[in-house]
Amino acid sequence: MKLRPVSSKKDIKLGDAHARWDGNGKSEKELERLGEKESARIAELQRVFYADGRFAVLIVLQGRDASGKDGTIRKVFSSVNPQGCTVSSFKVPTELEQRHDFLWRVHQQIPARGMIGIFNRSHYEDILVPRVHDLVPKKVWSARYDQINEFERMLTENHTVILKFMLHISRDEQKKRFEERLADESKNWKFRAGDLDDRKHWDLFTKAYRGILENTSTDWAPWYIVPADDKDLRDVLVARTVADTLESLDLRYPKPDPSLAGIRVE
Numbered sequence: 001m002k003l004r005p006v007s008s009k010k011d012i013k014l015g016d017a018h019a020r021w022d023g024n025g026k027s028e029k030e031l032e033r034l035g036e037k038e039s040a041r042i043a044e045l046q047r048v049f050y051a052d053g054r055f056a057v058l059i060v061l062q063g064r065d066a067s068g069k070d071g072t073i074r075k076v077f078s079s080v081n082p083q084g085c086t087v088s089s090f091k092v093p094t095e096l097e098q099r100h101d102f103l104w105r106v107h108q109q110i111p112a113r114g115m116i117g118i119f120n121r122s123h124y125e126d127i128l129v130p131r132v133h134d135l136v137p138k139k140v141w142s143a144r145y146d147q148i149n150e151f152e153r154m155l156t157e158n159h160t161v162i163l164k165f166m167l168h169i170s171r172d173e174q175k176k177r178f179e180e181r182l183a184d185e186s187k188n189w190k191f192r193a194g195d196l197d198d199r200k201h202w203d204l205f206t207k208a209y210r211g212i213l214e215n216t217s218t219d220w221a222p223w224y225i226v227p228a229d230d231k232d233l234r235d236v237l238v239a240r241t242v243a244d245t246l247e248s249l250d251l252r253y254p255k256p257d258p259s260l261a262g263i264r265v266e
């Protein structure tokens with residue numbers, strides 16, 4: 001049970017049925033246990049990753065409203081040492097941000113070496129929102145595919161490992177989650193009237209996501225589509241991909257300093 005990176009158009013399946021992975025054969029309890037196991041793997045690997053200090057890891061989370069970006073961060077990274085992790089949420093750009101190029105605010109949040117940086121939304125909003133809401137001409141948002149690819153290439157050539165997850169939920173699941181947010185006082189604050197407006201543009205968002213997945217899943221910064229209707233399964237799949245990636249870096253603790261040999265602490 002592993003995610004595969006998007007490597008061609010045929011990997012891009014964004015129908016409602018693709019938001020589930022039925023037949024994974026696991027009960028809710030088993031998935032929860034697997035999720036915890038993968039999160040513990042990340043926590044263990046993060047210790048050596050931090051000490052090794054050669055790489056940064058950037059994890060980009062994208063998805064429609066209520067697709068579970070917050071929940072994924074909470075569950076998958078719960079056991080990570082907070083000193084080695086940053087989370088950046090990208091909202092509607094401020095006036096100052098709008099006066100800069102769209103990657104200006106993003107570059108400032110790129111993790112330093114030794115750090116895991118998580119993006120809750122990202123520079124991909126700068127293609128999605130203008131495209132769906134027709135805010136700028138096509139030539140402006142479509143040029144951003146190449147601009148982002150080059151930006152991400154530069155980052156990977158400078159020790160940043162990039163993983164991008166699109167949390168894919170179905171229309172029914174989003175409806176259910178919105179209804180929960182409206183009914184439950186403790187979740188009410190998460191609901192914005194604008195969420196319903198974006199829901200009306202469901203097909204336009206699908207088209208915009210398809211464009212992104214087609215044009216920006218690269219060897220150096222791959223996209224993974226996560227079937228995200230089932231939260232426990234979502235967590236296992238994301239956590240496993242992150243843990244496998246950390247493991248593939250051949251991390252090691254720095255060599256002991258020879259001048260410390262023989263020192264005795266009285």
Ligand code: ATP
Pocket residue numbers: 064065066067069070090091092093120121122125126129130190192195
């Ligand atoms: P949810 O949890 O429902 O997914 P959220 O809490 O992540 O939402 P909100 O605070 O509701 O996010 O809002 C973030 C809003 O900012 C989104 O509507 C998003 O599209 C918008 N946004 C982020 N980046 C940009 C951008 N570059 N241009 C325009 N809008 C943007």
